Amino acid sequence: MASLSYQSAAKIAWREMHASRGKFFFVIMSVAIGVAALTGVRGFSSSFRATLLTRARSILAADLSARATRQPTPGELAGLAQIEASGVQVTPVTEMMSMASSPAAMDPLLVSLKAVDPARFPFYGTVDLDPADSLSDVLKPDTVVVGEDLLLRLHLKRGDGLKVGNAVYKIAGTVLNEPDRLSSNFSAGPRVLMSREALDASGLLAPGSHAGQRFLFRMPQTGLRGTVNDAGVADLKEKLEKLLPEAQVTDYRETNPALTEGLDRATSLLSLMSLVALVLGAIGVAMAMRAHLQQRLDTIAIMKSLGARSGQVIKIYLMQTLLLGVLGGLLGVALGVAVQLVLPLLLAKLINVVPDLHIDARSVLTGLGAGVLTTLLFTLPPLLDIRNVRPILILRRAMDEGSDDPFVTAILKKITTNYAQIGAAVLILGGLAAIAATLSDSATVGKWFTIGLVVVLVVLLAASAGVLAGLRWFLNRTRLNLPSSLRHGLANLYRPGNPSAALLAALGMGVMQITTVYLVQQAVVTELHVASAPNLPNVFLVDMTNEEIGGIRGILKAQPGVTREPELLPVVSSRVVELDGRPAAEAKLTNFPKRMLQSVSLSWSVTGALPEGTKVVSGAWWTEEQAKGADKAPLVAIGERQAQRLGLKVGSTITFAAQDSKFTAKVAAVVRSDGQHAFGRAEFLLPQASLAALPTVWYGGVHVDPALVGQLQRTLYTAYPTVTVINVAAALETVRAVVIQITYVIQFLAAFSIFAGIIILASSIAGTRYRRIREVVVLKTLGATRGRIAAIFSIEFAVLGLVAGLVGVTFANLIANRVLHSLNIIYRPLIGTSLSAVLLIGCLTVATGWVASHRILGQKPLEVLREE
Incomplete structure (x- = not known):
């Protein structure tokens, strides 16, 4: 055969695709869903995050x-x-x-x-x-x-x-x-x-x-959307800290910890979901394309028998792969843009943020490029296998050319004897690392994502092979005691040529990714709901004396509109005279004027326990015994930012002077407040015994229905005219609304990623359709009824789903634990949800298997045998 140009190869590939366009539905959908996730999720999240950061700037009124x-x-x-x-x-x-x-x-x-x-x-x-x-x-x-x-x-x-x-x-x-x-x-x-x-x-x-x-x-606004360069904000902050050494310089990301932590966690989760969609799409493409090429073995063998070289045949299917990737990518871009534009309409009743939407060319090109590249990368191994197709296949045909070796053994044998496949594997890993690095803007993330992916795939393959070996051992010992349909369905999992281990690994990976996204988004949303709880203090009370506290508590308890117990903060005015034994005047402070040490606020926890909304960053909160002896050995907990400014850590000492008394306290803990509770204003927390003899002024916070704040002000002014009431209800409601809006968007994007996973799982199961047609023909020829065949396949689908679900959910919990730990979020195992997920995956696998395979039950044996 003469040399084959790429144009001729593309024509042949297009004619074959057009003649068999129904077979490529799942291939194109796998690519399209992955690209749609990348363009839609990344594009919308970029617009939405920019809008949220504008809200964050409004809390500071500036950058x-x-x-x-x-x-x-x-x-x-x-x-x-x-x-x-x-x-x-x-x-x-x-x-x-x-x-x-x-x-x-x-x-x-x-x-x-x-x-x-x-x-x-x-x-x-x-x-x-x-x-x-x-x-x-x-x-x-x-x-x-x-x-x-x-x-x-x-x-x-x-x-x-x-x-x-x-x-x-x-x-x-x-x-x-x-x-x-x-x-x-x-x-x-x-x-x-x-x-x-x-x-x-x-x-x-x-x-x-x-x-x-x-x-x-x-900052000057740049671009068509009027965005602000975060790097420019950081540079200006550094310049201001040098220009104004005694000033406290804050940027918009520090104005409210709950909001900024929510934004950071949402951003991390969105990046995770983009990578998840990418991997699921790649797995779906690999499974579906391998099945397609297996169906074309006859055609490939005929072309070789007519003189075509392996390189020419590979060129045809390479062009076909490229066309599929481009078509799937373009469809994915259209779906992604539609998601980005329609999402605000769908969420209109849930959020009142209208992002400055636009078609982000970078997201579109990134998604299209990633879709085409993953399609090419993951079809390299089956394309290279074309070289091993022998023309004699059309004369002597077998259901499977592979050996009867276990799947993992066969894979290892293939790797050690085929250097082209080794090169393809290296190319795939390098390409995935590059894509992951591009999506996360971090080469380190790309490297570790790829390493983690390889480790997870190897472990899943090993776990799948182990489970199949266990089923085979079980079947060998109980074969005669099981119903024939059940025995046949289980035996199908390890029949020659059935890629059950690969399918289990692919399904397990999909289940793992979907469940991981669900577990992580649930934990993040739960954390955000806690941070945006509707009963946090929104009215603050200032300058209350010890004599007034009891009466004020009574008024707040009886006042309509007060939704919870008030947070009352005792404050003792003091000054810092020494830091770690060095006079305060000689201390080296970071962006903190030394004269501020002449007026600091000391406080204690009214309950004795760690105040609500505060968590220990380093060190430990004192025990009850330590608190009782605090008058002899004073301890202090210091805020994280204050510790950085004063150069203190756990074990440091601070000498305070209040009234005529002077005492030295040892730093027992460094704490961080969420900024939404009254104790967030306390600079130094000590046990009550350390401050018992010092004059105290009280401050407080209480949550009040915003419509009834005026009534509370009038009541308190009548009874205690010297107490100042500060209303920040409107400001806090704005913050709370923004945080809640983040949770809605996270939930929607997680649902979108889960939907993408379901589509791709369907493509993985659909990839086995070709083998099942032949099996149905053989069984019907031997006299099997439709009901018996349906029972056999249903058992096989159910076992595949349950095993993949069990393996995937187990690894999902392990990965979610590590991801949440890195985000400083508490991991709570959802045992009921995990078990329900396993059962749901089993049912979903059966349903998906039959959606993709139901037509084969009506296949007449003669129609298939004539094609042999």
């Missing part, structure tokens, strides 16, 4: 924030001006305590003053006002907007005057919600929001004043 306790020096102002000249938007926010009064009553009230530039503030989010209006239209040099509690306490209304400092301002409205309320100073007193011109006119901002200063920064 970055630099907080200081003093006004900037001329040198620092010059540095900030250079940053602004580079394209970064900068706006200052001044926060301070002041006295305010009504010009008529003149009874002063301590207020929390906040001065902003209304033309720029906030960079993200909005300030909600009553009446509804924009901040820039309301805030003028002679107006302010105030919290509703200020009107209540001073008996004022909108339009009245408010005296602050040396000036009187008109109250233009009330503040309902500030986007950065959670990231502002934890201040006492009702809110008064004014423009910077109004602050200058008040005379309060004198040299040396103790006003807190925050600088908000907004």
Whole structure:
């Protein structure tokens, strides 16, 4: 035969595909589902994550924030001006305590003053006002907007005057919600929001004043979607930490731990699901294409008998594989884009986030390339086997050309005698590593993913072979005592030519991946629901005395709208005089002004146990015996960020000075708070015995129905007028809504990946259809009825499903345990779910097997025998 061009090979391949297009349905679907997962999931998750990060920025009202306790020096102002000249938007926010009064009553009230530039503030989010209006239209040099509690306490209304400092301002409205309320100073007193011109006119901002200063920064937006480069945010943060050494620099990822942890975990899970879809698609392609080539053995043998060389035949089926990969890839891209565009409509009633959707060319090209590449890679071994097809096959035919060796033995023999297959295996692993590295943006992840995949496949093959050997041993000893249909169905699993071990490994891999995704997403969603629980404190109480605590507890218990016990935090004011035996003035601190050590808050856990919402990062919480002896050997637990700033670790010592007493405490634990409980504000936690003799002021948090917060404020003000009530209900509801929206998206994407797995499992079972046709013909020729054949196949399908389910679910739990451990999430074995999954996989395998094979029962023996 003359040389065969790629164009001629493509024509032959296309004609064969067109004539047998029904046979390629599962092949194309396997590729399409994998590509759809990559393009749809990655594209939508990218858009959704960008939208969520915008919400995260709104909690800070900026991309970055630099907080200081003093006004900037001329040198620092010059540095900030250079940053602004580079394209970064900068706006200052001044926060301070002041006295305010009504010009008529003149009874002063301590207020929390906040001065902003209304033309720029906030960079993200909005300030909600009553009446509804924009901040820039309301805030003028002679107006302010105030919290509703200020009107209540001073008996004022909108339009009245408010005296602050040396000036009187008109109250233009009330503040309902500030986007950065959670990231502002934890201040006492009702809110008064004014423009910077109004602050200058008040005379309060004198040299040396103790006003807190925050600088908000907004990075230049890039691209068509107006995204922000995270690397640029990190670079700016590093530059600000050098420019403002005494400022606390925070970026939008640190504004709320629960939200940012949810985003990070969601991102990790989305990456996992993309890799899962890729592997499942590759397995489905390999199984289905191998079955297709086995059906074409006659055609290949005829072409060789007519003079075609192996290379020419391989070229035809290589082009066919490429065409299948491209068709499946294009269909997958269309499905993926449809998922990305339709998903917001499907979730419209569940989430109120509308992502800035677009067709991400990178996701499309990545998905298409991955689909075509995996198709080519995983069909290399069967394509190379074409070289071993002998023309004599058309004259002397067998149901199977392989030996009767066990599957694993046959695989090992094949590997050790066929160097081309070794090269193909290396190429497959290298290609998978490259794809995994591209999807995860990490060569390390790609390497370990590939190594893990090989280990899992080898273990699954070994486990499958072991199970089959056990079934054979069982059958040999009970053969005469079993019903014939059951005996025949079990024997089918290890008949010559039946790739049961390979099929079990493929099914087990699919089951393992699907179950792993389900277990991980359940754990992540459970964790997120805990972080977004609807009864976390959303109203904070400030400046309560020991004498008032009992009465306040009674009011909160009787007040309608309070959904749970309040979290009350005792605070003792102190200062740090030594760190690890070195005077505080000589300590080396990280981005923390030394003067802040002159005013720190000490507290103790009211219950004596680790406070809710707090977990130990290193060290250990003290025992009851240690707490009782804390007056003689004081212990302290310190927040993780505070420990980093002060350079402390477990075993370090801190010397505190409070009132006339001075004591040294040993760091017993470093803790991390979720930021949503009152104890998240405690800098240092000690046993109560260490602080028993020191004066205490109480702070608290309680969850109240947002609609009834005003009623609680009025009740508390009537009974305890000196207690300040700070309402952050609206801000926390925003955070909670965002976290819940993440859980819905994770659940949907997990369901999408599970659906992809089911389709690909079906393709794996459908790949055995060719062998089953011949078996049906033989059985019918020998007199078997349809019912008997159906019973035999059903038993075989059920055993395959149950064994694959058992093996896959077992490994899924092991892998989920490791994945969740790496995400710092508690692994809880779902025994009932795992057992149900095994039974469900058994039923699903039987159903899928018959969907793919039901037509073979009607196959007439003569039709097949004529083709022989």
